[in-house]
Amino acid sequence: MPEWKKAGKLILSTVNFVKENMDKDIPQVIIDLRSSEEALKGFIQGAVSIPSEKVVNMKDKFPADKKAPVILYASDTNSAIEAFKIVRGWGYSNTSILKGGIEAWKRSGYNLAQGKPGETIVYVPKPRPGEISVEEFKGIVETLPSDKFILDVRDEDEAVQGMLRSAKNIPTQEIPKRLLEIPKDKEIIIHCSTGVRAEMAYHILKEAGYKGRFLNANIKIDKDGKYEISKD
Amino acid sequence: MKKIISIFVMCMVGLLIFSLSVFSQSEKSRIAPICKQCHTPDDKILRGTFVNVSQKAETIQMLTGTATWIINYDDNTKLIGAERINKIPKEKEIAIEIEERGGQLYAKSVSVKPPVKVPEEKLINIDELAKLIDAGPDQARFFLVDSRPEPRYHEGHIPYAISIYDAEFDKHIEKLPEDKDILLIFYCGGVT
Secondary structure (H helix, E strand, C coil): CCHHHHCCCCCEECHHHHHHHHHCCCCCEEEECCCHHHHHCCECCCEEECCHHHHHHCHHHCCCCCCCCEEEECCCCHHHHHHHHHHHHCCCCCEEEECCHHHHHHHCCCCCECCCCECCCCCCCCCCCCEECHHHHHHHHHHCCCCEEEEECCCHHHHCCCCCCCCEECCHHHHHHHHHHCCCCCEEEEECCCCHHHHHHHHHHHHCCCCEEEECCEEEECCCCCEEEECC | CHHHHHHHHHHHHHHHHHHHHHHHHHHCCCECHHHHHCCCCECCEEEEEEEEEECCCCEEEEEECCEEEEEECCCCCEEECCCCHHHCCCCCEEEEEEEEECCEEEEEEEEECCCCCCCHHHCCCHHHHHHHHHHCHHHHCEEEEECCCHHHHHHCECCCCEECCHHHHHHHHHHCCCCCCCEEEEECCCCC
16 A cells, blocks of 8 residues: 555545546445535535534444445535544544535536435446456466466556566557557556556457457556455 | 789678777767666667567667667576566667677676665655645645546555656656746556
């Protein structure tokens, strides 16, 4: 985990993140920290209303999974700081404050949901579209089935430090012009060092008509191709 | 007598060609301009970028700025920073320690530029950064850059950071502040 995050310091997320999760049906926990009256006038879809001053008593309402992405929003960034400290203090490492609060959401031109916001937090983790499980990934690396192609999309500087056996290195940003180096008749198994660039590569390849999946986890590879995988 | 003269002429021509080639080699730049930022020119070391390798001919082609060099190697050539010579990425910065063998250049060692080590005095720790964040960029005069891929930024970033993904940094230099006295701080995810 990055040092800043580990130290429990303030972290801001953006409207783009919340909207993308929503569009891709990726589970997230959104908390509306404003007063119940404010929330009734319009809230971000999927949000649960917990006014700031009540957060401290709501520990039991939060999901069992401490890695759940928890997004707190108020009318602006600063009004959510106290709640952030409380929730982060309970160990929810992926807690963030929506930068600019609900005002930023409105400014981006997104609609507010009407009616009554949710009262209970529901969080069921789900793999991201195109994500391969760590177990299956390991299996493929060990057995190297002939219908799979392992693609390492880290930068060359990182790849020279050590690569998986029989992996091919093409940095994400170079994929569009190097498609000919990737076979179309195999399933492309993509990895980077944290999962982010692998996911970007997955979408580039999918659009170009390739079949593939990506590893959404941290992976460290040494000179001999030995590797370690961990999930945030 | 005629024969002796012709041999003599041939020797002279040969000597001329030889000295010319040595002369032109000494004129060729042995260090690429970019490498001069950290290294001083050295007759025994070529510094530049890797072009390609011919395993059949056992030669490495490298570029020192605009000059091209073809250097022989063999199993005794020491390789530092890469598993095999053909694993060196194209355009990667390399240094080749050379010596002359039979009128040709031979690589005693090939070293691939290691990832840049940031000197201690250029590092900022979490507590120092937190103090700056508390004061805010206007008062503390800093500019914070999140170097991770953009989706990571959206997911969660340090307050006041702006996103410039490292791999695309060159294309976005205009995002940096005009005032060059402002402290620039970069961070990534800590995993590389």
